[in-house]
Amino acid sequence: MREFAFVRPTNVEQAVELVTGDPDAAYLAGGTxxxxxxxxxxxxxxxxxxxxxxPLREVIRTDHAVTVGALTTMEELAAEPVLAERAPVLREALLAGASTQLRNMATIGGNLLQRARCRYFRDPSVRACNKRSPGSGCAAVDESARMHAILGAGESCIALHASDLAVALVALDAVVHLQGTTGTRRVPLTEFYRVPGSTPERENVLEHGQLITAVEIPLPAAGTASGYLKIRDRASYEFALVSAAAVLEIRDGVIHDARMGLGGVGTIPWRAPTAESLLRGARPGTGVFRAAAASAIRDTFTVPGTAFKVALARRTIERALSTVSGGTP
Known part of the structure; x- marks a missing residue:
């Protein structure tokens, strides 16, 4: 680790100015x-x-949403009583996402901005990494890959976005609040992340120096069921092979609203709109769940080490929908 200057600003505006004005500056929050x-x-x-x-740890609660300061820790958000009642999918994703020690350090904003868990990206001795060195190639495509993406991936990059929290927030239509030198703006989380395409080094819409200050989380209508299912190699702290966040509003035996986020399979936290469309207006059951799962996992890009995720992801989606709906009739 080379030497660096350490600065502690006294307000958000000063922090944004310091980083925006210095291309070699970076924010430090929880540090994980x-x-x-x-x-x-x-x-x-x-x-x-x-x-x-x-001062970015305030939690504002209304009947329809919870707005969480970006420096709120994962553990603090998981302890919010309203989540257990109105959005268990989010609480389950938080608890599945890290050990207790990490949840007490990691911030909500930092979790959403965590970098790829690709081992080639995290090893500077590997030359071929378009995310680290644009134009150098993608070692994961040509070498061993398992914890990598099959959706939104391509020859340029198959690095996985590993956040459990982001998957649940995408399913809940969360919105991030951003602060820059020219003011503030709100961006739906579904529009915040960028698939690699020809620019794998650009992971989101943030410009250098812009700061996430809060996350606005709409609360599902009373009676809406939700849950988070994470499939991993071991039960203790581990990243997802596949995960699914399901939010279902079922009235009179019919699915009136459905939202799904997928993890462990996408270069970004993945929303599944085609699956949602199939579910809306249908009665819960094996057939419609299977069709929704198939529609969600298509147009995949696989390498030998990730091909197994296609079938695993479809089974995970079916199971998540069955569990959240209260069991398949």
Whole structure:
């Protein structure tokens, strides 16, 4: 790790100005991602701007939404009583996403911005990584890959977005609040992330220096069922092979609204609109769940190490829908 300047701003505006004006500056919040990448030599900022003490931990509750400051920790959000009642999918994703120690350090904003868990990206001795060095190639496509994406992937990059939290937030239509030097803006989380395409180094719509200040989480209507299913190699702290966040509003035996987010399969937290369309207006059951799962996992890009995820993802979606709907009749 090379030497760097350490700065602790006193307000959000000052923090944004410091980072925006310095292309070699980076924000430090909980540190659970940045510090690791700095130790590995993947990220080498010359200035670290510590925002951990800024007033961005407020949680505002209304009947229809919860707005969470970006520096709220994962553990603090998981402890919100309203989530257990109105959005268990989010609480389950938070608890599945990290150990208790990490949840007490990791922030909501930082979790949404965590970098790819591709081992080639995180190893500077590997030359071929378009995300780290644009135009160099993608080692994961040509070498061993397992914890990689099959949706939104291509020859340029198959790195996976590993956040459990983001998958649930995508399904809940969350909105991120951003602060820049020219003011604030709100961006739906479904529009925040970028698939790799020809620019794998661009992972989201943030410009350098812009800061997530809060996440606005709409609460599902009373009586809506939701849940998060995570399939992994071991039950303890581990990233998802496949995960599914399902939100179903069922009235009089008919699915009136359906929302689904997928993890472990996408280069970004993946929304499944075609599956949602098939579910709306249908009665819960094996047939419609299977059709929804098939529609969600198509147009895939696989390599030998990830081909197994196609069938696994479809089974995971079916199981998640069956569980959330209360069991298949």
């Amino acid at each position: 991602t940045l510090v690791d990448l700095m130790k590995d030599g993947v990220l080498r900022p010359r200035r670290v701007v510590d925002i951990a003490r800024l």
